[in-house]
Amino acid sequence: MSEMSVFSRCECQATLSAALDEKRHVLSGSATLRGKKERAAAHSIGADGERFDVGWLCPFCNRNTLRSFHVDAIRKSA
Numbered sequence: 001m002s003e004m005s006v007f008s009r010c011e012c013q014a015t016l017s018a019a020l021d022e023k024r025h026v027l028s029g030s031a032t033l034r035g036k037k038e039r040a041a042a043h044s045i046g047a048d049g050e051r052f053d054v055g056w057l058c059p060f061c062n063r064n065t066l067r068s069f070h071v072d073a074i075r076k077s078a
């Protein structure tokens with residue numbers, strides 16, 4: 001199964017990550033802040049396009065963070 005990950009930074013400095021399946025649907029999301037890792041609700045929007053968005057609900061500050069990604073920019077996690 002091919003799995004890819006996208007990363008972003010929340011305004012509270014938490015690192016947001018999401019694992020995506022080959023259709024760019026979110027399998028799981030997480031957020032890390034100062035070494036503490038929490039599960040984060042995440043979902044993808046417009047996953048069929050070349051450019052798509054991933055939204056996270058940050059568990060540390062409760063902000064909704066939306067980031068755009070291009071399919072070429074997402075990397076496969078080995």
Ligand SMILES: [Zn+2]
Pocket residue numbers: 010011012013014058059060061062063
């Ligand atoms: Zn945050």
